[in-house]
Amino acid sequence: MENMKISCLDLKRQHQSIKEEMFAQFEKVYENTAFSGGPFVAAFEEDFAKFCGTKYAVAVNSGTSALHLAMISLGIGEGDEVIIPANTFIATPWAPSYVGATPVFVDCTPDTWEIDASLIEGKITSKTKAIIGVHLYGQPFDIDSVKDICRKHNLFLIEDAAQAHGAKYKGTRVGGFGEMACFSFYPGKNLGACGEGGAITTNNEDYYKHLQSLRNHGSTERYYHDEVGYNYRMGGFEGASLKVKLQYIDGWNNQRRTVAKRYLTEITNPKIKMQLQPDFTESIFHLFVVTTHEKDAFVKHLADHNIIAAFHYPVPCHLQKAYAHLNYQPGDCPNAEYLAEKCISLPMFAELKNEEVDQVIDVINRY
Numbered sequence: 001m002e003n004m005k006i007s008c009l010d011l012k013r014q015h016q017s018i019k020e021e022m023f024a025q026f027e028k029v030y031e032n033t034a035f036s037g038g039p040f041v042a043a044f045e046e047d048f049a050k051f052c053g054t055k056y057a058v059a060v061n062s063g064t065s066a067l068h069l070a071m072i073s074l075g076i077g078e079g080d081e082v083i084i085p086a087n088t089f090i091a092t093p094w095a096p097s098y099v100g101a102t103p104v105f106v107d108c109t110p111d112t113w114e115i116d117a118s119l120i121e122g123k124i125t126s127k128t129k130a131i132i133g134v135h136l137y138g139q140p141f142d143i144d145s146v147k148d149i150c151r152k153h154n155l156f157l158i159e160d161a162a163q164a165h166g167a168k169y170k171g172t173r174v175g176g177f178g179e180m181a182c183f184s185f186y187p188g189k190n191l192g193a194c195g196e197g198g199a200i201t202t203n204n205e206d207y208y209k210h211l212q213s214l215r216n217h218g219s220t221e222r223y224y225h226d227e228v229g230y231n232y233r234m235g236g237f238e239g240a241s242l243k244v245k246l247q248y249i250d251g252w253n254n255q256r257r258t259v260a261k262r263y264l265t266e267i268t269n270p271k272i273k274m275q276l277q278p279d280f281t282e283s284i285f286h287l288f289v290v291t292t293h294e295k296d297a298f299v300k301h302l303a304d305h306n307i308i309a310a311f312h313y314p315v316p317c318h319l320q321k322a323y324a325h326l327n328y329q330p331g332d333c334p335n336a337e338y339l340a341e342k343c344i345s346l347p348m349f350a351e352l353k354n355e356e357v358d359q360v361i362d363v364i365n366r367y
């Protein structure tokens, strides 16, 4: 049993299980030569908006593009500031950087590892235009607290939901809490395309129309361009693959929850700390991250027992070289820095077998 390697993510099991259905759709895309945008993407957009409980969804070619277009459609640009948690994937702060605005980093709480709402107001200046909250590891951040601050200071709220397709906050799915929400369909995400992909959800028709134009060269009528736009369209194969997978996402998310529940209750080793799961959130467990003081020894122990850990993310955004010019120092976001230094991602995907989960739990409890 222990000779079997268990990694953080195995994409093959899921894709084998739906291969025939997937290939049947690919054949249709091929026969229709619907390779860029087109009916397969439109059909997925409609389903995805329904899934999120929003009026609209605009499919694009990546989560990073989704965040970029969100900034443009909200009019964020040169000289503006956007508040972002320090512990997120680097694509979140890229969004303001792409439009000449500045990301302003806020620390996370020591237990939920989500943005610490109590620190946000201290970072607001006359230049602040928006907050991008991140539903980290699949768990919604404290949306109501952040929304109150947005209302009080007249700021836009954007959800970075790249890790949280179907996650719930106080019983409602993420995607419609702010002006817009940005999703990623990178293959490793809970809902991953056979290729790259992303989407923006919104309930605002003006944003919806503008986003549709922006992703397509700033054009609503072919060869007439009202503003500088982008080629951020989603491909037909990606759209078709996502429509197939969307039928299964609730089941897959539930399987992840089952694994997570076992980790949360059966890992009893006091040296291991897990992300606090507040009552008002329903995580979809994109990742299952733990921390421990002696990380290297723990990772070696796992590897010695054929469990291959991963690290999300080893350097917090405010200390990345790309942002050296912003002059953040170690100690500016201590909780995010601790997490970066100590984080270990355990195996987490829907198709994990019970025996594999047994093995992970057993190995960790013996550490």
Ligand SMILES: *Cc1c(COP(=O)(O)O)cnc(C)c1O
Pocket (backbone or CB within 6 Å): 062, 063, 064, 065, 088, 089, 091, 092, 134, 160, 162, 163, 183, 184, 185, 186, 197, 198
């Ligand atoms: C994956 C991810 C993105 C970027 O999505 P891509 O599709 O890879 O461009 C943005 N934000 C977060 C939090 C992510 O995890």
